Amino acid sequence: MTDSGAGLPPVTGAWRPGDPPGRRKWFTGPGALALEAGGSLPSYTLAYETWGTLNSDGSNAVLVEHALTGDSHAAGPAEPGHPSAGWWDGLIGPGKAFDTDELFVVVPNVLGGCQGSTGPASDAEDGRPYGSRFPAVTARDQVRTEEALADALGVYRWAAVAGGSMGGMRALEWAVSAPDRVDSVLVLASTARASAEQIAWAAPQLHAIRSDSGWHGGDYYGRPDGEGPHRGLGVARRIAHVTYRSEPELAQRFGRRHQDDEDPLRGGRFAVESYLDHHAEKLAARFDAGSYVVLTESMNTHDIGRDRGGVAAALAQVTARTVVAGVDSDRLYPLYQSAEIAGAVGGESAVVSSPYGHDSFLIESGQIGALVKSLLG
Ligand SMILES: CC(=O)SCCNC(=O)CCNC(=O)[C@H](O)C(C)(C)COP(=O)(O)OP(=O)(O)OC[C@H]1O[C@@H](n2cnc3c(N)ncnc32)[C@H](O)[C@@H]1OP(=O)(O)O
Numbered sequence: 001m002t003d004s005g006a007g008l009p010p011v012t013g014a015w016r017p018g019d020p021p022g023r024r025k026w027f028t029g030p031g032a033l034a035l036e037a038g039g040s041l042p043s044y045t046l047a048y049e050t051w052g053t054l055n056s057d058g059s060n061a062v063l064v065e066h067a068l069t070g071d072s073h074a075a076g077p078a079e080p081g082h083p084s085a086g087w088w089d090g091l092i093g094p095g096k097a098f099d100t101d102e103l104f105v106v107v108p109n110v111l112g113g114c115q116g117s118t119g120p121a122s123d124a125e126d127g128r129p130y131g132s133r134f135p136a137v138t139a140r141d142q143v144r145t146e147e148a149l150a151d152a153l154g155v156y157r158w159a160a161v162a163g164g165s166m167g168g169m170r171a172l173e174w175a176v177s178a179p180d181r182v183d184s185v186l187v188l189a190s191t192a193r194a195s196a197e198q199i200a201w202a203a204p205q206l207h208a209i210r211s212d213s214g215w216h217g218g219d220y221y222g223r224p225d226g227e228g229p230h231r232g233l234g235v236a237r238r239i240a241h242v243t244y245r246s247e248p249e250l251a252q253r254f255g256r257r258h259q260d261d262e263d264p265l266r267g268g269r270f271a272v273e274s275y276l277d278h279h280a281e282k283l284a285a286r287f288d289a290g291s292y293v294v295l296t297e298s299m300n301t302h303d304i305g306r307d308r309g310g311v312a313a314a315l316a317q318v319t320a321r322t323v324v325a326g327v328d329s330d331r332l333y334p335l336y337q338s339a340e341i342a343g344a345v346g347g348e349s350a351v352v353s354s355p356y357g358h359d360s361f362l363i364e365s366g367q368i369g370a371l372v373k374s375l376l377g
């Protein structure tokens with residue numbers, strides 16, 4: 001099966017109040033959000049989920065930050081809108097590393113996303129989807145919205161803020177921009193600023209989406225024909241997914257094996273091509289291309305040192321207890337990027353040893369759980 005786009009549901013993206021609720025709750029910001037790049041969002045909503053109970057002095061709250069295509073459903077079973085258990089279900093729950101018998105765990109869907117928070121698929125004030133009118137948002141803007149959520153929840157100071165990849169960018173941004181609100185921070189497989197290589201990998205992904213005839217300049221929402229840039233999003237995911245895994249893993253899992261009885265000499269696929277097709281189809285069925293563009297660009301513009309005197313000066317503002325870890329087989333976020341953060345903030349640094357590449361922060365629950373325990377120690 002290839003990703004023709006046919007048969008995929010129209011991608012409208014956002015989960016909203018009134019949709020099957022699952023565990024999601026919604027928070028609407030207290031007013032307009034002034035954006036780092038200039039301009040503002042007149043209003044915004046964040047979808048979020050929580051586990052555990054906030055204690056009376058508000059000292060047991062943990063913020064978990066998801067990566068590019070993650071969302072608020074970090075723990076718990078499958079639910080409406082989620083065919084799978086939470087993406088960190090191995091780490092969050094009673095008796096787990098983030099022990100919800102003790103902790104109050106909060107997971108918001110990021111601003112610009114498509115799983116309940118305001119993003120390009122959301123309606124603007126005129127009642128029409130933002131589409132191409134959705135502004136550029138940065139990790140700093142995203143953290144501002146999460147600060148407002150924390151205020152609304154009665155959390156002044158997080159016991160921990162933890163995240164991997166794009167989630168690690170926001171965790172680091174919290175530690176730099178609101179040091180008095182963060183006791184400890186866990187930054188996994190992430191970076192202080194996007195590198196040329198990371199921006200370069202994003203470039204063909206953005207190009208694939210924008211050159212899809214279904215893109216319509218970013219204004220494809222609500223089309224009666226349901227047309228959208230599903231193929232372009234699928235191509236973007238194929239490119240990205242290779243960077244999320246390691247060369248040895250792909251070699252070992254797939255080698256030159258053919259997919260079932262297909263023959264690449266006669267137009268058939270290698271097994272690894274089928275694997276990428278599968279991930280492309282899954283993402284195109286659950287994620288909005290407009291959000292993929294907005295969030296990819298927010299990662300590209302991530303630079304913790306911008307207008308702060310550079311990366312070292314910015315990281316010098318971190319007062320939280322810090323654990324920073326990279327993955328030894330991560331070709332997208334190489335270890336030197338984690339080492340740069342750890343060196344500057346002077347916290348604990350670790351290396352996750354895994355064949356699974358960048359995605360290891362989602363897969364290696366045992367090793368990540370040990371880091372969480374060390375953080376909360
Ligand atoms: C469903 C949701 O709502 S998830 C929402 C939030 N998700 C996230 O935040 C993270 C997004 N997910 C990911 O990044 C990845 O899926 C990960 C990291 C979780 C996956 O990691 P892994 O467990 O190592 O899975 P892996 O990459 O090996 O893929 C397994 C899938 O490939 C399929 N597959 C394996 N080989 C092939 C092949 N030759 N041809 C076709 N498909 C194949 C498997 O059948 C399996 O399918 P399924 O996931 O539909 O059951």
Ligand SMILES: N[C@@H](CCO)C(=O)O
Nearest residue numbers: 067068069070165166
């Ligand atoms: N597989 C992860 C990796 C991004 O860092 C995701 O889709 O969010």
